[in-house]
Amino acid sequence: MLKKLVNLWRGNKDFNQDEAFLRSALDLSRLPRHVAIIMDGNGRWAHRRGMPRAYGHRAGVESLREVVRTSAELGLDVLTVYAFSTENWKRPQEEVDILMDLLVEYLHKEIDELCTNNISVRAIGRIKDLPLSAREALAVAWQRSKDNTGLTLNIALNYGGRTELVEAVKSIGVEVSKGNLDPGDIDEKIISDYLYTAGQPDPDILIRPSGDYRVSNFLLWQLAYTEFWLTTVMWPDFRRIHLLQAMVDFQRRDRRFGGLKK
Numbered sequence: 222m223l224k225k226l227v228n229l230w231r232g233n234k235d236f237n238q239d240e241a242f243l244r245s246a247l248d249l250s251r252l253p254r255h256v257a258i259i260m261d262g263n264g265r266w267a268h269r270r271g272m273p274r275a276y277g278h279r280a281g282v283e284s285l286r287e288v289v290r291t292s293a294e295l296g297l298d299v300l301t302v303y304a305f306s307t308e309n310w311k312r313p314q315e316e317v318d319i320l321m322d323l324l325v326e327y328l329h330k331e332i333d334e335l336c337t338n339n340i341s342v343r344a345i346g347r348i349k350d351l352p353l354s355a356r357e358a359l360a361v362a363w364q365r366s367k368d369n370t371g372l373t374l375n376i377a378l379n380y381g382g383r384t385e386l387v388e389a390v391k392s393i394g395v396e397v398s399k400g401n402l403d404p405g406d407i408d409e410k411i412i413s414d415y416l417y418t419a420g421q422p423d424p425d426i427l428i429r430p431s432g433d434y435r436v437s438n439f440l441l442w443q444l445a446y447t448e449f450w451l452t453t454v455m456w457p458d459f460r461r462i463h464l465l466q467a468m469v470d471f472q473r474r475d476r477r478f479g480g481l482k483k
């Protein structure tokens with residue numbers, strides 16, 4: 222036990238495999254409320270295996286299943302996963318189509334289990350620009366799960382942090398021009414209320430697999446004081462053990478929010 226604790230403290234990766242230890246190290250009363258994940262690295266994972274990128278995207282769905290299940294089991298409030306950015310349209314049409322098809326397939330296959338686990342599914346992003354099949358699948362999933370009271374699963378689709386802010390500014394502008402809102406009254410709370418994540422807590426932790434160290438236009442406003450957890454593990458290899466490791470690491474952080482050490 223002592224050796225494991227020392228390894229954990231030193232950031233020794235050997236303890237990764239020990240789920241029982243990670244679980245015992247986790248304080249369930251201090252879990253993050255909101256976990257955000259940039260599901261990245263599918264293409265490189267497939268490439269390393271000499272396979273087409275689609276193979277990696279399909280494998281990534283399995284990681285999503287496991288992470289969603291574990292998040293619900295732990296009792297997290299919100300899990301936000303970045304599935305398709307406003308910039309991902311730049312990819313070949315064939316890849317975009319595969320990603321949309323995988324989304325539809327995921328929702329159809331998983332909605333029963335999501336409901337059994339009391340999870341509500343929401344889409345965040347410019348949903349109206351998604352293909353009809355994706356919009357329909359999202360609407361069905363939302364309709365079926367909207368009254369569930371457990372984990373909220375936000376799937377970020379055609380999501381861009383800058384687009385989200387532009388849309389919020391436009392909507393606020395409309396309210397100002399109608400005389401419903403005084404520009405002097407615009408504050409951080411009002412801006413938050415016009416974002417896709419209105420009413421939800423900001424992410425406590427952002428996980429980015431794949432070894433890239435950037436936010437890629439994800440939750441720009443909401444990440445103001447979020448803890449970052451970066452790993453070189455590719456998303457298709459990301460398993461519950463990595464989520465648990467992130468949670469344990471999170472509990473060792475000293476979040477000061479601009480103040481002084483506790």
Ligand code: IPE
Nearest residue numbers: 260261262263264265266304
């Ligand atoms: C993440 O994996 C999935 C999406 C962005 C839709 P990538 O497709 O970006 O995989 P890499 O980063 O090229 O390895």
Ligand code: IPE
Nearest residue numbers: 259260261303304305306437
């Ligand atoms: C971010 O990954 C978007 C998603 C995971 C959906 P990208 O692969 O698109 O980001 P960049 O291009 O490496 O910044």
Ligand code: MG
Nearest residue numbers: 261262263264
């Ligand atoms: Mg990528």
